[in-house]
Amino acid sequence: MIEAIPQALSLIFTVEGMFVLTLGTMLGIVLGALPGIGSTVAVAMILPFTLTMTQAPAILLLLAIYAGSVYGGSISAILINTPGTPQSAATCLDGYPMAQRGEAGKALGWATIASVVGGLTSAVVLIFAAPQLAAFALNFGPIETFALILLGLTCIVSVSEGSMIKGLIAGFLGLFLSTVGGDPLTGEARFTFGNFQLIAGFNLLAVVIGVFALSEVLIRASAISDADNKLVKFSGIVLPKLSEWSGRVKGLIKSVLIGNVIGILPGTGAATAAFISYAEARRSAPTRDNFGKGEPDGLIASESANNAVTGGALVPTMALGIPGDAITAVMLATLTLHGVTPGVRLMSENPVLMAAIFSGFFIINLMLLPFGMIVSRLAAPILRIKEAYMLVMISLLCTVGVFFVRGNPFDLLVMALAGIFGFVLRRQGFPMAPLVIGMVLGPTLEISLRQGLIITDGSFAAFFTGHPIAAVLAVIALVMLTLPVIRFYRSKSAKA
Amino acid sequence: MQNLVTERRIVALLILALSAGLVVSTFGLQFAELGGAFSPMFFPRIILMILLALAALNMVIDMMTNVESKELRLAPTLLICAGFVGYVLLIMPLGYFISSVMLALLILITLGIRSPLVLLVLPIASAGSLVVLFNHILKMPLPNSPFFWWI
Numbered sequence: 001m002i003e004a005i006p007q008a009l010s011l012i013f014t015v016e017g018m019f020v021l022t023l024g025t026m027l028g029i030v031l032g033a034l035p036g037i038g039s040t041v042a043v044a045m046i047l048p049f050t051l052t053m054t055q056a057p058a059i060l061l062l063l064a065i066y067a068g069s070v071y072g073g074s075i076s077a078i079l080i081n082t083p084g085t086p087q088s089a090a091t092c093l094d095g096y097p098m099a100q101r102g103e104a105g106k107a108l109g110w111a112t113i114a115s116v117v118g119g120l121t122s123a124v125v126l127i128f129a130a131p132q133l134a135a136f137a138l139n140f141g142p143i144e145t146f147a148l149i150l151l152g153l154t155c156i157v158s159v160s161e162g163s164m165i166k167g168l169i170a171g172f173l174g175l176f177l178s179t180v181g182g183d184p185l186t187g188e189a190r191f192t193f194g195n196f197q198l199i200a201g202f203n204l205l206a207v208v209i210g211v212f213a214l215s216e217v218l219i220r221a222s223a224i225s226d227a228d229n230k231l232v233k234f235s236g237i238v239l240p241k242l243s244e245w246s247g248r249v250k251g252l253i254k255s256v257l258i259g260n261v262i263g264i265l266p267g268t269g270a271a272t273a274a275f276i277s278y279a280e281a282r283r284s285a286p287t288r289d290n291f292g293k294g295e296p297d298g299l300i301a302s303e304s305a306n307n308a309v310t311g312g313a314l315v316p317t318m319a320l321g322i323p324g325d326a327i328t329a330v331m332l333a334t335l336t337l338h339g340v341t342p343g344v345r346l347m348s349e350n351p352v353l354m355a356a357i358f359s360g361f362f363i364i365n366l367m368l369l370p371f372g373m374i375v376s377r378l379a380a381p382i383l384r385i386k387e388a389y390m391l392v393m394i395s396l397l398c399t400v401g402v403f404f405v406r407g408n409p410f411d412l413l414v415m416a417l418a419g420i421f422g423f424v425l426r427r428q429g430f431p432m433a434p435l436v437i438g439m440v441l442g443p444t445l446e447i448s449l450r451q452g453l454i455i456t457d458g459s460f461a462a463f464f465t466g467h468p469i470a471a472v473l474a475v476i477a478l479v480m481l482t483l484p485v486i487r488f489y490r491s492k493s494a495k496a
Numbered sequence: 497m498q499n500l501v502t503e504r505r506i507v508a509l510l511i512l513a514l515s516a517g518l519v520v521s522t523f524g525l526q527f528a529e530l531g532g533a534f535s536p537m538f539f540p541r542i543i544l545m546i547l548l549a550l551a552a553l554n555m556v557i558d559m560m561t562n563v564e565s566k567e568l569r570l571a572p573t574l575l576i577c578a579g580f581v582g583y584v585l586l587i588m589p590l591g592y593f594i595s596s597v598m599l600a601l602l603i604l605i606t607l608g609i610r611s612p613l614v615l616l617v618l619p620i621a622s623a624g625s626l627v628v629l630f631n632h633i634l635k636m637p638l639p640n641s642p643f644f645w646w647i
Contacts, residue, residue, distance in 0.1 A: 052634055165554050169511065172547040176518070176540065183536035190536050191521070214580060221607060222573040223566065388607040389618060392600045395580075396622055399587070399596070404636060412584035420577050427565055428507045446539040453533035 008355035028068020097294030119365030122311025174438020210418025263312020277305030591641025
């Protein structure tokens, strides 16, 4: 893989390559800054524009949107106290108080440097960890794959903020939706109820855009406020001086490591990393008493950790084809649309493309510094845009995205109904990420389970007795599944 | 006195009913006689059984706890829901441009925008720019609209 980097760089340093990296990073920052769009919807909205591109530029554009949007979320978090993406929620805690003190430029400066450092280290993690993981998983048979997917599914528990039961219901609904259509082994139609359009199953992207983007439009419309966003005074990013970093580097390194590790774990995501890192900094930093009142250490903790997750989250996605959260699930779907099937053979079969993706991701994170400084100044006035105008644009762009994937009007109906369904469920506290993860992992889980049972003559116990890797993965899955339950009861008994 | 019928409980009941209905449906479907893991219903049945159990547990929890849902502006929400469904059904017969202008107008009016200039310009500009971009620049044609096929 490493030896393919020179060839990969020749793919990136072309007019087209540099254009998509520049455009993608800038657009990602703007879309991430707009509250309500978020990384998942941003990638889904840009997808149709990539359909006419060749593989490498298309994937680089989507990666640039992903990384740019995670950073962009900090702009609105600091300037209007509304995180553009959930990952930036912890950034509000110290970013906005700094902005209120008239230090918006300084706050964005800290956030920018922390994001760049976090993003760059995550790119290094991606470059070195993904090939190793893929090489290890190359010997997996259906039984090991089943155990691996099972482990991936345990992330449903960790992304189920609020209610674990509701998260599990959403996850199993996703698994069920993945079974609609032709049976992967016999080809017989299941749950089509006479509708021939359903034989090909539900279009993943139509469901994703429905449950994330259209349901967001409905949620905002159902509780819209007429008040315009109050923007604090801001005249450009002010980067912190070297001397101001004294005493803060240790905290930065710690937060970056937290983000890197959490990124690789399936299901935890950037928002969790940002809050864990923030809590750790608040516990250990000498400036802990100033946290929540506009302390740069708090900003550094959340912004470096959430950007440090991006590359790590792509490790299991690229190497194993297992997305850890909703955004990587969408990335997985878009990669497949561009003829790239993430999984154990991807690294050995497409070394140049993979090297281009990994090196491109590193360059994107480098670009965050100059483009963050330019775009944040231009994006600030856009934050004043009326919510209704934004909802119109989201609705129209999402429709285009879904239409172009298969050119099938039925997918549009699926998107609209998924939007309404997602709205109803989200109002009652059902998280949507597990639904998407279930839908993505469902087909592989089903095939590996059924193949495994055929190999073992129907003995499920033989899955684990004769396959040590599968047994270890199953034990880890069990631990990950039970830990939140134990933690819940411990905190309950501590309160009582 | 606490309200027994809440939005949360209705949704929990609907999910329970949906899960139960789907489990029942797996027994009525006719497939070739393939046993065990070969059966097309093998995996979905496991998933739906677990889903049914979780839905029942969720119903019990929602009956025991009294969580009020966030306030809902019913009329605009229902209008936009109907608008989405109507939009995707009309997109092929009316084309992308006309149906998108109609949806944009509906969203803006429903959300309280009353400025005639905005109501005139924003829907035409947003839908029109997307049509021009995809039809002429990216060469990926969106569904054509009668009267506006030339855009």
